Amino acid sequence: MSGEVLLRVEDLRVYFYTYAGVVKAVDGIDLEVYRGESFALVGETGCGKSTVARAVLRLIPPPGRIVSGRVFFEGRDLLSLPEKELRAIRGADIAYICQDPSSALDPLYTCGYQISETIVSHQGVVKWRDAWMYALKLLKQVAIPEAEKRIKNYPHELSGGMKQRVVISMSIANRPKLLIADEPTTALDVTIQAQIMDLIMELKKLYNTTLLLITHNLGLVAEYCDRVAVMYLGKIVEVADVYTLFEKPLHPYTQGLLKAIPNPLKRVERLYSIPGMIPSPVNLPPGCRFRPRCQFAKDICAREEPPMIEVEPNHYVACWMYAKR
């Protein structure tokens, strides 16, 4: 980890204007990802993780809108960049592995065609044949068996794990500086999951890529990441290095998440789950969003949103319990 900030997100807000009301999917988050690190963004389903990833690349579909914020990548604000300049960054400097590998591949074209296309469009390789040979090399690099045969396959001819490998080979084709991997292994079974994560880490090292891993799986965070931000209902509630977060979680929500991980060595009657329901994102509670589920809630929690507090160096938490007053 270099200490140099590669990606900085400032006060990002993304709202979806639906018939049911305004969904505040991301509601004022700040993030810093350092060059070379593996940074994890974790949280329960619907908390806004994918929306953050898509907003960084300005890929929010309607009825969604980036309401405010700035996203600096190597010092340039991606949110105010002309579309053409942004397109040059997307897929080249910043690669994105989206949550569903199938949707990233076009069923009408062979894998080889799609990887070659990515290479040609960003590197301007003149000869299609050169791009095709490079695509083949990439497929071998992501350990696709019989790559010479598979390169001519259509997506439907591949298993889920293989499809994900193809998507990864596309994402690294242009040696990105930042790789955003959104739940890259969720659709895969556990053994393939480990293989894919190992592959991503290997390529990360090889190409000196920074990784922003989006997941709800704390096991992956513990094994593969350096630092982590915990999200709850569109807000970041805690940021720390991974060791500290697991050793000394501060936010009641983080504590609950960690408690909910089953321990195979302990016999328990019932698995722990955080009490209460996630409130509707259309109708957020005032004050702290976690208050309705929090056993430590005080009066102030219902009135005012907690600020982000640096409790110890580089360990931040948004909770009134840690405010000095």
Ligand SMILES: Nc1ncnc2c1ncn2[C@@H]1O[C@H](COP(=O)(O)OP(=O)(O)OP(=O)(O)O)[C@@H](O)[C@H]1O
């Ligand atoms: N196109 C859309 N239209 C309306 N609401 C949306 C849309 N996309 C996302 N949302 C809402 O925004 C919120 C955040 O969604 P998002 O997909 O970012 O969550 P997530 O943390 O990635 O969840 P998951 O773990 O299930 O992938 C959710 O309440 C979701 O319903």
Ligand SMILES: [Mg+2]
């Ligand atoms: Mg998601």
